[in-house]
Amino acid sequence: MIISQQLLSVNGLSYTIRSAMETDAQQLSDLRLQIDGETENLDRERGEAFIDVKGFEGIIKTDAESPRNLFLVAVVQERIVGFSRCAGVYLNRFAHKVEFGVCVSQDFWGYGIGKNLLQESVAWADANHITKMTLNVMETNEKAIELYKRFGFEIEGVLKNDKVLSDGNYYNTIMMGRFKNDRSVT
Template sequence: MMIRNIKVDDAERFLNLSKQLDEETKFMLYEPGERKTTLEAQTERISSILSSNNSMIFVAEADGEIVGYLGAFGSDLNRIKHSVHIVVGILQKYTGQGIGSKLFQELEDWARKQHIHRLELTVMSHNQAAFALYKKVGFEVEGIKKHSLIVDDEYVDEYYMAKLL
């Protein structure tokens, strides 16, 4: 298993991974079939991220397939350019194998080099596995976003979590 920065030619595999995650878990933002991203748009997005100083997508590759990712997305606005918002997705078949921890280590190494000071994310309050991972790698709950999402016709709270480097 290898962790690396995404490449432009990963666009199709990354888009397929995202769609597969939409299908197999309810912990991601998109519902099955809701993602309308085209291959061209995905390619452009990856190219834009790679040309940025404060955004990156790290992918986990196993057996020649992309099986997970961690996206760190920053802004060029002066007041928040020290911060990135994080999105993580790992295929169910590969969870519990340390991939998440390795993705976060890669993120931290990159963030320190980019002078990123704040890592932040949200997690559904009932996503115990992800919450445990985030706590393990040093994130702390900063607040609760009540009724943040609707999943299966039920309101779901999210925790705001962050880690300062």
């Protein structure tokens, strides 16, 4: 699905949040690879599950045509610095929900980009009769967990010892869900 473009300014940085376009595929492939190497908050290490330009073109095309998917990008001066996706399932028993994921380049943390991508995704879900959003987050990513809670997400479960990070230790994955109109953002 496609949404209207939003222009935002946070902490002196102006950026746009808009739907991804097929012409974004190269930047998205490069950015995903970069971000995977910047943080251990995501599932992948740098280079794992690599998505090339053709792969991103296919995802963007599918998401643009699907009423159950949303692919957003955050753009600063024509450079994509973050993105999010809501991916729906087409089995009837799961047609009411989408899974949300987000990532932002470390150079652009602190500008509300992740928050605004989430806010646009929640608004889209609520407007499109999607009653549940789910996500997974590392237990150590406390800022993200608090942000998700402010948007009405609740902890639904814990996958214990789910990931091994570079320090050799095991970490839990927190599964969170949000039900439409459950809570308001504060």
